Amino acid sequence: MPPLTVGSAVARPGEKVSGFINVPAGTDPGTEIPVTIIAGRHVGPVLALIAGIHGSEPSPILALQRVRAGVDAAALTGTVIIVQVANLPSFIHRTVYRGPWDQKNLNRVFPGRPDGTASERIAHAITTQVIDRCDYLIDMHSGDGNEALRPYSYWNQLGLDDHVDAQARDLALTFGLDHIVIDRGGPRDINASVFCSNTAHVRGKPAVTTEAGGVGVPTEEMIALNVRGAMRVMRHLAMLPGPREMVAHPRWIDPAEVVVSPETGTWHPAVRPDDHVVKGALLGRLTDYFGETVTEVASPMDGTVIYIVVSPAMGAGEPVAMVGKVLPPDGH
Numbered sequence: 001m002p003p004l005t006v007g008s009a010v011a012r013p014g015e016k017v018s019g020f021i022n023v024p025a026g027t028d029p030g031t032e033i034p035v036t037i038i039a040g041r042h043v044g045p046v047l048a049l050i051a052g053i054h055g056s057e058p059s060p061i062l063a064l065q066r067v068r069a070g071v072d073a074a075a076l077t078g079t080v081i082i083v084q085v086a087n088l089p090s091f092i093h094r095t096v097y098r099g100p101w102d103q104k105n106l107n108r109v110f111p112g113r114p115d116g117t118a119s120e121r122i123a124h125a126i127t128t129q130v131i132d133r134c135d136y137l138i139d140m141h142s143g144d145g146n147e148a149l150r151p152y153s154y155w156n157q158l159g160l161d162d163h164v165d166a167q168a169r170d171l172a173l174t175f176g177l178d179h180i181v182i183d184r185g186g187p188r189d190i191n192a193s194v195f196c197s198n199t200a201h202v203r204g205k206p207a208v209t210t211e212a213g214g215v216g217v218p219t220e221e222m223i224a225l226n227v228r229g230a231m232r233v234m235r236h237l238a239m240l241p242g243p244r245e246m247v248a249h250p251r252w253i254d255p256a257e258v259v260v261s262p263e264t265g266t267w268h269p270a271v272r273p274d275d276h277v278v279k280g281a282l283l284g285r286l287t288d289y290f291g292e293t294v295t296e297v298a299s300p301m302d303g304t305v306i307y308i309v310v311s312p313a314m315g316a317g318e319p320v321a322m323v324g325k326v327l328p329p330d331g332h
């Protein structure tokens, strides 16, 4: 087998090597992306595990540090590419949603551009150096620094290739978060794939976005949940020995709706993740900076609160919550 190269990391069979993908400066500063390649001795699938697309989502970032330490190349079939922190500018500068220099959301600019702004150049580097080299991809998120959530994943039922969609469904069930949002709205344009995992999916590579953790704080429980998910995916793909596991009774969420703020002001949430709400129920209030109520935000449907913004800063058009209809077990 020839060595696999990702950025400065070059791994031959049986090696675990870390390095950096260089992202040159453009109209804004350059950066780099820390990556690890764990190359098994035997030919097999190439799995990409990505953390830190949003820099203030630390549970998956710390989880992948443990995965790097815990996976022995000698025991592995195939290759794991770990993107330890995809969005280093956002991580270092502690930004929520957007990069510090271009104010763009990295998970909205895929497949990126080599001559674009920093977020677009990072996306392009990940597309060409990671997504183009993998067979399967898990994009590991959590609630951002301002968001509390109940763990869940997205199944991208894209509709371009039923086989890829079915494999992505199995990956979601394997990762092990039992609440799974069915997403049928993914963009199908390979040149405007928008999201990291969708960029793999439109290229015929089964991919899942996971959400476990929140509010910028890595808890042991959420780090462990992310580690468990990554290890389960490797066993499912027969990259590591051990039993294959899948969620036995998934709670499919269909439909789900992101509720956005109608105003800029101070946000006062009235619900918590996993709360059941009826259509019209109060999700939270927006006040002005003096504390006077400007407007109330109501749930658009009967459903369950999947995530809710729990910090006060709020801009018009920003998400405040996602509410979804959680179907009964085996209801799909």
Ligand SMILES: [Zn+2]
Pocket (backbone or CB within 6 Å): 053, 054, 057, 141, 142, 143, 144
């Ligand atoms: Zn995220």
